[in-house]
Amino acid sequence: MTFLAPAMLWLLPLGLLPVVFHLFFRVRRQPRPFSSLLFFLAADPRLSARRRIREWLLLVLRCLLLLSLLLALARPVRRGRGSGGATLVAVIDNSASMQATGPAGESRLARAVAAAALLCEDEAVAFAGLGTTVADAPASMPAGVTADRGRLRAALGSIRPTHASGEPLRALQAAIGSVRGALRTFGEVHVFTDLQAIEWESSLGDLPLPPGIALLFHDVGNDDDLAGSVSLAALAPPPRPLLAGRPWKTRVQLRNEGDADAEVILNVQAGTSGGPHREAVTVPARGVRELSVALPAPAVGEQRVQAWLEGRSAGAAAVAWLAVPASEGADVILVGGSEAPPHGLLAAALAPGGEEALTGLRVGFVPPEALAGRLAEPSRPALVAVTAEQLAQDAVARPLHAYLMEGGHALVAPAADGTAAPPPLPAGCGMGWDNEFRDETGGDWKVLDADDALWDELRSADGTPLWREIRVFRAYPLRMDEAEALAGLDPGRALLARQGVGRGSVTVSGVAWDPRWSNLPHKASFVALAQGLALAGLGGFSGEQGIAGRRLSGGSDPATDAPRPPDAPIEVIAREGDQGRWQLAPSEARLPARAGLYQFTQGTVVRQIAVSGDPREAVARRVRGERVPALAAVPHQIIRARNATARRQEVQRLRRGRSLYTPLLLVAVAALLGELFVEGWRRNQAPKIRVRKTKKTAPSRQIPAPR
Template sequence: MIFSTPIFFYLLPLAGLPVLFHFFFKQKKRRLLFPTLMFFHRTDPRLNSRRKIHQLLLLLMRVLLIAFILLALSRPKFQSSVQMGGRISVVVVVDNSGSMSDPAGDDKTKLEFAVQGAKKLVSSLGDSAKMNVVTIVEDPAVASGDSLTSDRESLLSLLDKIVPTDATGNAHRTLAKAFKLLKSDSAGGGVVHVFTDLQEAEWTDDALQSESADESINVYLHRIESKTRQQANAAISSIQFPRQKILARHPLKIGVVCTNNSEATANIRVNSIDNQDNKSTQKMTLEPGRSQIVEVAISPDTPGYHWLKTWIEGDGFAADNQASTGIVCGQTATVLFSGSPGEFGVLPTAFSPDNYGQLTGMISEFSRSGQIPRAQGEKPILIVTTWKEIGQNNQVTSNLRQYVEAGGNLLLVPSARRAGTNAKPPAWLGAGTKSRLSNARGIKVESMTKESGFWSRIREATGTASPENISVFTFYPLELSEEFTPLLGIDFERVAFAHRELGLGNIYVSGTAFDPRWNTLPLSGLIVVMAQSIAVEGTALEETMLSLIAGESPKGINAGGQHVEVISLVGDEIDFEGRASDIPVFSKSGVYLVKAGSEEFCVSVRSSPKEGLMQFLEGSQVQAMEKITHSVVDYNPADELQKYHIGRSRTFELFLPLVLLATLALFVEGWLANPIRARAEKTMRSESTQPPGQGKQPGDTLSTSGQEVPVGRGGG
């Protein structure tokens, strides 16, 4: 209850004046001797009680009249405040982002303070208050429904379930959800309490500027102070997947990018463990502001899902130290040769020595050029064809282009059996062959553009990027467009082997066949390394492999209306089964398998590197929330949070009702002390005093003994 002019409220005791008057100026009872009580006893015995009730009612009405007038003059407003158990709508937002796991004092983390404040607020709200709890980082364990509730116990239970995450929260989405909850309540309006550290990562989001709320909603941001961190902080800022396709028994090196985002030198250890229980630890020193890639090897030996968990130890903040990487290791890959085995020399063997895929994970298949379109469905890892083949059929070349642009690899070689390239290659290829050159003793070729990725992989595999003693006996110097990178040749005019990217795929063109009659490559081990490198080139990230930062929702999962299921491969278990659009954000590092009908997606989640940044908003306003009525207040555990509801909860002007009540009291008082009744009594009196028998009439006089004596009513 709020009084606009409380002076009148303080005068409320004056309402007791009628009672005082009643007692102090009470009509003194006269004592009267009367001949008999006979007639009084014959009257209604309730009259005396009625008189007392009448007097009490009259007194009550007078007290009420004064009280109502004084209350009305004090202009009270009834406020459905917390203390009064009034109806108020409150949404409590708890910042459970990674930064909240930092200590804030008293051996408590900021999140513990936030939860404590939220619980205090929820506990203090009245029974009729409607409320709900929302976390800045969506947490399936803290799902609180789509409407406000009065079930305080369940909300307190929810608050107990809030745990630290590795994620950056989405303040825009959270506030939008809070406003939606308030608007869904029939009362409308309300208060949003946000317990947060106001880290810039969340509260400078441009999307916040688009969020607005009407004036009936007020937002209080309870800033939980962040302590200055003394230790250095390193974070896993990104994961670099190898630029190659993943095949069983093909070792991979995953780059873990560690960044020191503090102002102290970080001496850290980067630990890893994979699903085959291979563990590794690498020590490193990171200067402030510097990043460094740590390569962690993983060697999946079987097809299927594999994961690698990496984390940093030895720094001052843990919530940005986690990264989990999931990889999908496909079944045996196919290298499709468009032509007969004799045309490709030793290449089929170089790809698959046993042709069962046991050694390299690849098998070689041969088909005619007319079957190349089928390859798009089967997705061979590499298509090998001849210059002659590619120029013969436009439809085939068109399909090949689509295949390459979609991520496929194409190797174009001269037929080892048939001389001449004959047909003109398609223009999209950007390469052609010149006249054939032959030298019986062979011409030594050298590696070209050694900084290219191709030679980097060769160097990783063999330790050198300079093939020695490789000679060509016969070859077609290549005519290359600018997109091509020469890799092997006599000189730049006589290039024998080159590479270019087209779309997502790669095209390798060779002017010499991989046959001992054409060159000495098949006689060296380099042919195998080169062949494997060409085959697996590409990106390890396929459409079914998603990489996320904690706090993000997976995108690109189209379940076609079917329910999806989330299975945890490593990391906190997420128990979710529902629509694809409802998949919660992944709040912690881990690898999750999302099953959507017949499709499966491998989601790798790493902690958000932003959470370790010591950048927090100052001041009493959040600039990005300019369209929202809000206040930033420093959180104090000892504060009573109800004060923030004053003026925000619904108020009712009581002036008019009180004036009406005063009028009613006046009418009742007037009726009880009724002049109409008095007149009626007067009339009755005059009627009742008629003489009971004959005799003189009222007013008659009788002269007797020289004096006039009024004659009463005689009878007889």
């Protein structure tokens, strides 16, 4: 604190004059003769105590009046941070929630950039720097602080919206470090943010703020901003690799963080030809909605899928990408001849009409004695179908077992034209045949494990398998030891089961693929089931997915399975959703800040990652009040102003300081009014004397004097 008229401070002792008058100039007591003390003795003693309280109160008010006036004449000013030579770092919140726009169409990010530009141009700022809460490699942020205003303007212009969630602690630590390293007179860290609760409510831990550095938050969010509450999770990849010419599905999950039901438009675009799939969706309040979206048959090559939301309730980060390779097709081998095949109608279900283009599956027939040679070829089939009678032959069992140990998939069923009980299964199958089941009316064939991926080709919109009214006339139920039951008459009589063998698996059916055994070959479900059995041998989805702004996990060389070199830089190439290429240091490697498809190269390791927006950015709730909960132990101040000019004026006022002249005058006026009130109340109060009650005594008798 400083005084503009310090000479007036010498007069401060005059404020004690009321005390001096009270102590040394009191009315002295003088003896007065009274004929009787009756009325003094009858007066209430509390009147004297009240009078003393009023006198001391008047004394305090008079001293306060004089001291306030004398201090006001000295013109005190509370010192600000300074008026020149400031070192300033502006931290811009570029998270996805900053894309919310006001009624005029201006986004929160645009408000933050405009306010930061105005502060950096202030003449009181000697050095300035910039930072962002979301690490965005393509943005050209200056290292440390600089006096080059043109460079700062270019850096502010490179800040773009992102689909990621911010990291406040990292940004604040870097900003404070930059100010401390170049501190001359005083320093300021300005954070321009919408104070989204998901980022600023949880404690940020230890954040030391050195002396001489002020931390100011600029709330650029408004209550009337259009901020959506529905987020879009990453697209679910297909459970099996895609085959060219074969339609497929992806599952989409929507989450509503708002307190009311929300309506959005879901868009899913596969490839570059044709328009997107558009669907109006209502998401319940604080709930989740899952949808299955059918996509067209892809061509050979990479299938790129983008999903996004539209509408007033759509979150800013509601963007997701998926890249899936589509192969030319897969081979399926049926052991036996094509004429009167022992597999019934299985070949027709795998490739209806013998057309590969309809299903992406190429069906071939191989004699039992030629199976070993076919499995030795480089192109491994996705499925090998054999009958139980063929499996009993050594020419089939040996090569098939080697094929399974290397990761293949086999399908075993009784021969369609068999009349006797099938031969026992090999011990590696983990199951055996039970007694024959026959029923002319047909037993009910039910799904026992509805969550298995085998039924994905049969699922309806609600996710349940479309397996209805399947009747079994003849079957050999499976007696299982370790196998997994998929379908059957009941849990104790499985008709379809799977057992792992080495790196592969074998599926055994107790029913032949013939109408004499069940009505399944006449059902549409048979086509989907057969194709599901074939696709089960293709393995799972091998692509990578991630959330924008999250840390990049490690990878390995696919050729040697060796870990990536730890010190080699990572080159990033944007293929979809963003533009450009840049390099990352391994210690600071993060996924890009915007959703899209990216290629990461480090040494010999090349990875393709589909990046989606961060669903947490759909939480529209913001921090209220004058304190940021995440920085409860750190001194800071929140500035809320109408525009960038008002924010700069408030900062300039804080730098100059604040005069205490007017507050002291108000205190003096309040003391004067208090004194007048107490004094007037004392004079207008009529004195009330209470007479003490005395005991009534009998009159004394007067004795006559003697004569």
